[in-house]
Amino acid sequence: MARIELVNLEKSFGAVKAVKDLTFTIEDGEFIVFVGPSGCGQTTTLRMIAGFEDPTSGEIRINGKVVNDLEPRDRGLGMVFQSHALFPHKNVAQNIEFGLRMKKVPAEERVRRVREVADMVRIGHLLDKMPSQCSGGESQRVALARTLVTNPSTFLLDEPLSSLDAKLRRELRAECDRLHQALKRTFIFVTHDQEEAMTLADRIVVMRNGEIVQVGSPMEIYSNPVNYFVADFFGSPSMNLVAGEIVQGTAGTRFRAPHFDIALPTRFGTAKPGAATLGIRPESVGVAIGAKGDIELPVRLVEPLGKDTLLYFDAGTERAFVAVTEGLSMAEIKVDERIPLTLDPLRIHLFESDGRRIDTGA
Amino acid sequence: MAMTKSRRRRITMIIRYAVLSVWALIAFFPIYWIVSTSFKIDTQWFAWPPFYFPNPPTFSNYMNVWFGAEEYTSTQYAISSQKPLISLWNSTVIATCSTFLAVLFGSIIAYGVSRYRVLSDLRMFQLLMLRMIPPIVIVAPLSLYYTAVGLIDTRTGLILVYFLTTLPYAVWMTKSFIDEVPREVEQAAEILGASRWRTVFEIVLPLIRSGLVATFLFILILTWSEYLLALIITKTNVATLPIELSKYQGSTEGRVYGRQAALAVGITIPLMIVGVIIRKHLARGFSFGMVRR
Numbered sequence: 001m002a003r004i005e006l007v008n009l010e011k012s013f014g015a016v017k018a019v020k021d022l023t024f025t026i027e028d029g030e031f032i033v034f035v036g037p038s039g040c041g042q043t044t045t046l047r048m049i050a051g052f053e054d055p056t057s058g059e060i061r062i063n064g065k066v067v068n069d070l071e072p073r074d075r076g077l078g079m080v081f082q083s084h085a086l087f088p089h090k091n092v093a094q095n096i097e098f099g100l101r102m103k104k105v106p107a108e109e110r111v112r113r114v115r116e117v118a119d120m121v122r123i124g125h126l127l128d129k130m131p132s133q134c135s136g137g138e139s140q141r142v143a144l145a146r147t148l149v150t151n152p153s154t155f156l157l158d159e160p161l162s163s164l165d166a167k168l169r170r171e172l173r174a175e176c177d178r179l180h181q182a183l184k185r186t187f188i189f190v191t192h193d194q195e196e197a198m199t200l201a202d203r204i205v206v207m208r209n210g211e212i213v214q215v216g217s218p219m220e221i222y223s224n225p226v227n228y229f230v231a232d233f234f235g236s237p238s239m240n241l242v243a244g245e246i247v248q249g250t251a252g253t254r255f256r257a258p259h260f261d262i263a264l265p266t267r268f269g270t271a272k273p274g275a276a277t278l279g280i281r282p283e284s285v286g287v288a289i290g291a292k293g294d295i296e297l298p299v300r301l302v303e304p305l306g307k308d309t310l311l312y313f314d315a316g317t318e319r320a321f322v323a324v325t326e327g328l329s330m331a332e333i334k335v336d337e338r339i340p341l342t343l344d345p346l347r348i349h350l351f352e353s354d355g356r357r358i359d360t361g362a
Numbered sequence: 363m364a365m366t367k368s369r370r371r372r373i374t375m376i377i378r379y380a381v382l383s384v385w386a387l388i389a390f391f392p393i394y395w396i397v398s399t400s401f402k403i404d405t406q407w408f409a410w411p412p413f414y415f416p417n418p419p420t421f422s423n424y425m426n427v428w429f430g431a432e433e434y435t436s437t438q439y440a441i442s443s444q445k446p447l448i449s450l451w452n453s454t455v456i457a458t459c460s461t462f463l464a465v466l467f468g469s470i471i472a473y474g475v476s477r478y479r480v481l482s483d484l485r486m487f488q489l490l491m492l493r494m495i496p497p498i499v500i501v502a503p504l505s506l507y508y509t510a511v512g513l514i515d516t517r518t519g520l521i522l523v524y525f526l527t528t529l530p531y532a533v534w535m536t537k538s539f540i541d542e543v544p545r546e547v548e549q550a551a552e553i554l555g556a557s558r559w560r561t562v563f564e565i566v567l568p569l570i571r572s573g574l575v576a577t578f579l580f581i582l583i584l585t586w587s588e589y590l591l592a593l594i595i596t597k598t599n600v601a602t603l604p605i606e607l608s609k610y611q612g613s614t615e616g617r618v619y620g621r622q623a624a625l626a627v628g629i630t631i632p633l634m635i636v637g638v639i640i641r642k643h644l645a646r647g648f649s650f651g652m653v654r655r
């Protein structure tokens with residue numbers, strides 16, 4: 001059982017405010033993923049929860065009890081460090097056993113539980129090896145096993161997969177997911193990788209410059225980003241973002257960009273005229289060959305991926321305007337051809353020049 | 363004509379070995395000379411052309427110096443107030459105690475600096491600067507002070523001054539080893555339930571053990587062969603081996619090289635024994651690469 005509350009949590013390093021006024025509750029058994037660009041304060045937050053860093057102000061509560069003054073070992077948490085931090089002079093079995101020894105678990109039981117956990121993360125064959133003889137993925141599993149064996153109420157995982165290759169990452173990601181399902185513990189996972197966040201999280205906490213930008217389920221974050229930053233951060237390929245301006249006229253509300261001019265759905269009827277950015281996800285862009293589209297753009301690149309085909313258009317922006325079409329039917333489209341496109345009106349986002357989403361109340 | 367790569371590598375190798383061999387020869391010759399002299403009879407000590415090998419070899423120098431086997435002339439004995447074996451004991455006690463203290467306190471300070479920054483960079487630098495003071499400068503006030511507090515000519519006095527003068531080295535050296543131990547490794551132990559002390563003893567100490575041993579030997583050599591401070595502070599009662607060694611210089615009968623060499627060899631051997639015993643740690647300790655990240 002662990003319900004972790006962060007209340008007005010702040011941390012400064014001299015003049016640098018690493019974490020600003022963080023208030024957030026992590027429910028028991030949740031898989032929370034902190035995500036954000038480098039230096040946004042995720043590690044600092046995690047280290048404060050773990051007890052390695054004293055908050056400058058604010059409170060951390062575990063199950064309602066303030067733990068600010070509790071030593072790390074008394075908080076009942078487990079942490080897997082980004083660097084794995086295995087004990088270099090102890091072999092894998094001794095590494096895993098360490099936490100049990102500290103808890104004075106009898107020797108026979110230690111042996112049994114080390115076995116059990118090692119098998120769970122599939123490193124049973126490594127028990128006699130030294131950490132220096134383990135590969136990155138293996139060390140990662142050892143680090144995980146070492147924490148698992150102590151059966152903590154909460155797992156704190158700081159970019160645990162960042163040093164691995166793509167295939168291993170996917171494998172261990174699945175393993176984390178499986179463990180979460182099996183153990184029903186609270187997981188707090190830090191990553192830079194939006195895909196990791198999307199696939200693992202019950203709720204994602206998007207951070208930037210030491211502040212929470214948005215909290216929500218992966219779907220919420222994906223379909224209703226609160227601002228330009230979140231919209232741009234999640235999704236691969238990323239959301240199409242085209243700078244232009246909102247015009248209120250006799251023909252209703254329109255959005256004018258260098259390469260197109262479209263009518264906006266009526267829910268934007270009250271939007272303030274002026275500079276704005278239109279955002280739409282590639283899968284919400286329809287290719288309407290032979291029909292009348294909302295806009296028409298020249299093709300710059302066709303990327304057949306097998307299951308999908310990506311079409312890159314020139315919308316006068318630095319980044320290409322992307323549309324995803326299923327299968328290979330569009331793979332034959334010629335570069336420079338002008339293609340009519342439809343934009344799903346329900347999926348159009350508008351962002352003000354300061355990045356905030358223009359809320360339509362819908 | 364292009365040389366093949368392996369050929370070029372071989373030539374580099376040969377040159378490298380040649381240079382190193384010459385260097386080794388130069389470095390080892392004095393040691394060889396001392397050892398060989400220690401086995402020579404007195405007529406060969408100064409002989410020209412020199413005897414490269416003792417012929418016939420004799421143990422008399424050793425018997426004389428270390429065990430006083432043969433009666434000495436009064437002048438020769440007069441210069442030495444005590445037997446070298448007693449000096450050997452003095453040196454052993456003084457050097458090991460002071461080195462032990464220096465490494466013990468040095469590593470405690472170093473841990474504090476490395477983990478809690480108990481000393482700023484400036485203070486650390488000043489600590490090292492302390493070592494730049496020529497010992498001769500502190501000798502006079504120190505001997506006055508020691509006389510006043512009754513530490514002059516005592517083992518405790520010498521242990522204390524050696525401990526303090528080598529402490530900066532101990533701090534700096536051990537700090538470099540502690541810095542090598544990633545903080546997160548310690549924190550991993552902590553969050554797994556280890557107390558601070560447990561972490562230090564079970565995680566940090568084993569990881570820096572080689573470094574500590576290397577530091578120990580380094581400081582042991584310094585204190586074992588220290589001369590100036592010992593000369594002023596100990597006078598007669600607790601002469602150390604280097605003092606003993608120097609007394610042979612002043613003999614009115616000229617320099618008794620063979621005896622002196624026998625003494626020098628005896629002084630060197632304990633250090634070499636220590637070195638051999640801990641050689642495994644030395645190789646690792648001095649290469650600094652004991653923690654793989």
Ligand SMILES: Nc1ncnc2c1ncn2[C@@H]1O[C@H](COP(=O)(O)OP(=O)(O)OP(=O)(O)O)[C@@H](O)[C@H]1O
Nearest residue numbers: 013016017018037038039040041042043044045192
């Ligand atoms: N011990 C420290 N002393 C001074 N500044 C620090 C310290 N630790 C972190 N910071 C600063 O606080 C900010 C947040 O750091 P933090 O390590 O939490 O970032 P992060 O989100 O984990 O970044 P990354 O994802 O790259 O690891 C950064 O600007 C960093 O420079």
Ligand SMILES: [Mg+2]
Nearest residue numbers: 042043044158
């Ligand atoms: Mg970090």
